[in-house]
Amino acid sequence: MSKRRESGTSSSKEQELTEEKWQAILGNDPSYDGHFFYAVKSTGIFCRPSCKSKAPKRENVRIFASATQALQEQFRPCKRCKPTGERLPDEEWVAVMTAYIDRNYSEPISLEFLAEMCHGSPYHLHRTFKKVMAITPTEYLRRTRIARARQYLVQTDQSIAEIGAMVGLPNTSYFITLFKRITGGTPAGYRQRNKVQQAMNPDMEGANDETEQEYRLLDNCET
Numbered sequence: 001m002s003k004r005r006e007s008g009t010s011s012s013k014e015q016e017l018t019e020e021k022w023q024a025i026l027g028n029d030p031s032y033d034g035h036f037f038y039a040v041k042s043t044g045i046f047c048r049p050s051c052k053s054k055a056p057k058r059e060n061v062r063i064f065a066s067a068t069q070a071l072q073e074q075f076r077p078c079k080r081c082k083p084t085g086e087r088l089p090d091e092e093w094v095a096v097m098t099a100y101i102d103r104n105y106s107e108p109i110s111l112e113f114l115a116e117m118c119h120g121s122p123y124h125l126h127r128t129f130k131k132v133m134a135i136t137p138t139e140y141l142r143r144t145r146i147a148r149a150r151q152y153l154v155q156t157d158q159s160i161a162e163i164g165a166m167v168g169l170p171n172t173s174y175f176i177t178l179f180k181r182i183t184g185g186t187p188a189g190y191r192q193r194n195k196v197q198q199a200m201n202p203d204m205e206g207a208n209d210e211t212e213q214e215y216r217l218l219d220n221c222e223t
């Protein structure tokens, strides 16, 4: 049995009951709270891993990534460990953060500010965000800004500096550096290329497929 944490809590509904999770349930291990929830078929109730209630039979256990998913499968939250709790399930909490970033990317946003907005510590927010989204909140903010910048570059005639400021990156040289890092090219080059492509194919929205690969590469080096 390995002590390794499974990475990638995927969005698939139900998870496998690994030996690691089973040991966490038997040991009421609070460090797994929020990482998964377990439901017990025979009682129709679901719990946090740390719940002190009697250990279930292994064959009756179902594992879910979020309380929402267990609720969708008609399990009721345990009265003792309150798995739906006062706290929102991680996915919903992170959705609040991404919605905030998507609306306010043009303003300065710090992790501390985001944490205050979303009622959590910066550390917990960072950790939860990364678990759900597989990237850090800072990286999400950067990518949101660069994605908007690409739209503006293609759809407007604003200068590079103006577009940088519009997406919350008023320091133009930093904007260009970040743009290069994420897309692999300069803002001016991106605009130029899209103008050429649009002239050739007016239905095309923009040449933004090539960046997906880079996103994945970046994930590996930024932790």
Ligand SMILES: [Zn+2]
Binding pocket: 046, 047, 048, 051, 052, 053, 078, 079, 080, 081, 082
């Ligand atoms: Zn419980």
